[in-house]
Amino acid sequence: MIQITNSPVLYQGGGFIPAHPRPAAERTGTMASAILRAHNTSGDPERLKIKFDAMASHDITYVGIIQTARASGLTAFPLPYVLTNCHNSLCAVGGTINEDDHVFGLSAAKKYGGEFVPAHQAVIHSYMRERYAAPGRMILGSDSHTRYGAYGTVAIGEGGPELARQLLEKTYDIAYPKVIAVHLTGAPRPGTGPQDVALALIGATFREGIVKNAVLEFFGPGVECLSMDYRSGIDVMTTETACLSSVWSTDDITREHLDILGRGDQFQSQAPAEGAYYDALIEIDLSTVEPMIALPFHPSNAYPIREFKANMADLLHQVDLDAAEQLGIRNAASLTAKIVNGQFHVDQGVIAGCSGGTYQNLVRAAQILDGHSIGADAFWLSCYPGSMPIHLELTKNGYIASLMASGASIRSCFCGPCFGAGDVPANGAFSIRHSTRNFPNREGSKPGDGQISYVALMDARSIAATALNGGVLTGADELPEIPIDHAREPYRYDDSAYRSRVYYGVDRPDPDAELVFGSNIADWPEQVPLTEDLLLTVCAAIYDPVTTTDELIPSGETSSYRSNPLRLAEFALSRKDPQYVPRAKQILAEERRRRAGEPTEALLSYDPKRTGLGSLVMALRPGDGSAREQAASCQRVLGGCANIAQEYATKRYRSNVVNWGMLPFLCDGLPEKNLQPGDQVYIPGIRALLEGDEEEIAATLLQDGKETPLTLKLPGLTREERDIILAGCLINYYAK
Template identity: 30%
Template sequence: MGQTLTEKILEAHRVDGTVETGEEVGIEVDQTIAHDLTGTMAWLQFEALGLDEVQVEVAGQHCDHQTYQPDFKVSDDHRFLRSAAGTYGAYFARPGTGILHQVHKENYTAPGKTLLGADSHTPTAGGLGCLGIGTGGLDVATAMGGAPYYIDVPEVVNVRLEGELPEWSTAKDVILELLRRFSVKFGVGKVFEYTGPGVGSLSAHERTVITNMGTELGATTSIFPSDERTEEFLERLGRGEDYVELSPDENAEYDDEVVVDLSEIEPLIACPSMPDNVVPVREVAGENVDQVLVGSCTNGAYEDILPVAKLLNGRETARRTETIIAPGSKQASEMLARNGYTAELMAAGVNVSEATCGACIGAGHVPASDSVSVRTFNRNFEGRSGMEEDAVYLCSPEVAAATALTGEITDPRDLAADLGVDAPGVEMPESYIGTSEADIIMPDESVDTGLVKGPNIDEVPLKNPMGSDLSGPALLKMPDNITTDHIIPATQEVSVYRSNVPKLSEYTLKRVDETFAGRAAEADGGFLVAGENYGQGSSREHAALCPMYLGVHGVLAQSFARIHKANLINFGLLPLSVDADAYERIEQGDTVEIVDDAAEAVRSGQEAFTVRIGGEWETTARLDANERERELLVSGGKLPHTRKEFADTAGTDAGSAD
């Protein structure tokens, strides 16, 4: 039996376990990335592990979410990240260099490599044949220290592409089509591997658009083969030496198959407030729009902004519609400026922003109340924009440009007919200039002597080992699809405390219940109750770390998002699955008691746990965790467990030297 491309890369990096669907495998990590909202805690954890320097080929530290540095706390975080990168041997991209996925793609992403990122859109790298996986910062910290990354081998879905995209249809519409067919939960535990004759019609950049937003399907990752289009892209970047041809075997066997005829794709748009609420643009055309934003790690590259610049050239945006372009990297900004497009965009009434993630997380360009925002981003969860009752649509740059011109949601095919313009298509430059090298401080160029910590940077909290008796109130009952934005928002007000867990924890689940943090702290233990797909969205580990700090023992949910479940385990919180009947019966405030000896049951491999609710009735909850994960839970989480392992190893090595 032949191998899929996913299996080939996993096997080439395997150091433990087996590459069989559903089985756990430990893989060597080649590269890591983190940004300013996840990196501070990752480096504090790296320090707590007692390590001297990173062990991966490339560790990239970026400052892209809080680029505008609205508070001294953010500036202090950036200075700390710069000092940590210099101290431990990482590459540091200064604020303004760009979004980590775009900058890493320009400089370091390579076919056949494994990339672990403290951001859920790390699968962007799959467009270049790199196995990129998003995870929590603690996993990145231990991987930087040389530890394997463990993952259950996902199912591999063959997404067979046929035909070619028609005019005005884009790679963004391809992934929106998949979201329209399926859902934000469809890809949990799966990899989407793109094959078929249609693959060759897509540039390497278009492929990264698709793999980036594959995260919204809930997928572990997405990946394309590395072929002549990959080689062409790397050559234009001046990195031709990184090219390796990679593809699945002809007789590879997949767990499932999805066929997409590219020739049938039309301009699509995700309506508020979920990325899978997708319809053809013409179905919602005519909706007045107050704000248009082009950018993000999905559509912020030079190739994304160029069609917008061409469509707006010599024209003006609608008076009622504020239009902002936030390039994904300084490279894109520089290329637009050198080719004259920045001036044309400004003349059209566009506000050209710094290269940043800011607006995507509500840390800038927050929509007005009772307004509509059309964006080329990847997420439109309610409130993520910084406005609680927002109305955010997601679309391609071409749809965004047409909408900016008319002031209402517009299918670009209709505008083209009115204006007599041709589709801009995908245009790649002969070579990419301005690769942001001036803004990346290399590991041997450190400008700091040791770690520099501002007053807002606190220590990493640790959890005690699991006890025998776990009980407490059901602190909060939540519906399906609670996101990490619900648990710990990424808005400016909150994000300044990402390196200060005691303060940050005050905002835990505030968007669901403003009283939660205070009640949890006073309860001295308790449980969260949730419906399906609990913890979807961003990889932010603070969504597990803060509940742990507040004393939460675990979560009873109908199902969990992959990254968040891993983060719960990493911080010693029990992720227990319950059926729909039990979920319906549990009331907020009920006493939840694990009848079994919790620590012994977890350690021994017990899967079914008896849970007594309100002292009156019992139900069965299940723990889906392997032996390694159970050891982490019993130890109080991955940090205390790994620190002990590293200390034991160091002691053994020292003893051997004697």
């Protein structure tokens, strides 16, 4: 199904031959290299300084980004900046605070010259595909699923500070990334959808880190068999492989689609050149991919539905064990109870968001369910079109009516089911979703209150097939009649809803316009520069193989408080380690006493004028998942000074740590060192190290009354990153 060559190759004569490793200046011929170099302002092929063509944020992120840039001197948006409202659209938590953010966003678009998309109009990525993505472009978004590669665009999802840098006309600084070929052949089987291909790819690459921080480049004869919706459905899920970005070859299907969107003049042909150099190769024969299911609690936990059904008891038992270990719920009813007469019974289906809510996905679901009922038992189905133009076309062609008549619930253009803010299942329920993630709590349950429910990822076609069978898990390839996915899916684009509601203010700033602040919108609290030495207390120690940003700062109802740094920080690690916040606050109180010149017991053996106090989080591999900067900023607001890890799961989380003035330490052999809350790490000379160029520092671990030498590493810190940490955070750095 998928073959991986984890060594360099050259694309030659339509095939691939082995190659020797090359420096960045000689890694040419790829689509990605051409786009990256066209946007690089450094003149150095090894160290890129990128300026983007456009940016996008949603209502969980844009307030903090604009507040950061505003504190650093923002006067106008220097590039097209789209503010969408697709995350806190329901205004379900916190009274007025979500709509207060939306009002702030509109006022910011007017003042600084931006594009404002009101709530329920579009999912952020659906909107950017329709309005901005085109071959050769680069787009930056404050959402991890910022992927528009199917349109020939290199799009990157990052934490808010990186967008603030672009607003301040700074650059996005990265080492030249690996570029990995994804060569597609064959055509998908009937009943196999884009989510199936994506889950197969994620399952084959994530755990070994094969494509981590690389750009995936899709091309080959299989591409021409796929519609733009199909391509986008695979592309958006590449985030879950831990890659940096993605890009696809373009063809007549791309051209025709841009014509439909009214942007045909933006088309350009794009394909790898003869002799293009790739750091690795992934070959996918689309005809061999089967309908898939990704079991809780990660998209890489993927199996063909056929294989799952043959081994249900064993695989579900493992989910039970994972739930007990990751969520701390020891007495939950076993999922094996959902196996009845050899069939697995599902409680809920959801087709939604940037991955599921495309036109083609919902047409296939409607065709499968047409004239049938999902039944009046426990199973229920919700469908969320990704944008109002998609919703309009589905309505005009009768597909919304078909879905409604079958018993499906039709919702607005909203991202909620992807992060636990809509359609929360019952306690113990099992939900199958064509959405982006199935991390713990992504379905909206609260394990801290003893609740647990589950999300498995599946394609819309198999979700509809399951709905057709009243909730009995069914792959779409098991249907007697299977609707076909055509590469040219008939579609008409009607953007009248946008023209009626979207504020188009790009390049039209009004300096006299006033920002409108709601009561929950707060400035970032002051952060102090790095002291000469540090005495850090471990306030959380996480030994899971991977720690997601959802665990560092939970999604769901907490999203409503992301415009208020202090209030949001109360939720930090709340579902992973509820004692983290009180521990960190205690250390922060001691540090404030030190700054005030008051005696503090914690520094009896150290010079309080040189030695700062702070907290740290230890995790083996933190930062998988969302781009949200709050996974780091909440630690910083609570006095966090460092993370210690064996490696960082994503580049974007490490960037967030740095931009919020924290040290992204690496340390070998962490499991053996057995750091625990309450342990301390003394780091003398840390400021001097950052002022220089050394990458290792000798520290001391204070544990159980013993002192043990500890080597901490800071590999790859740029001069600017060092200066940001020295200043205390990105805002301080710009203020200087």
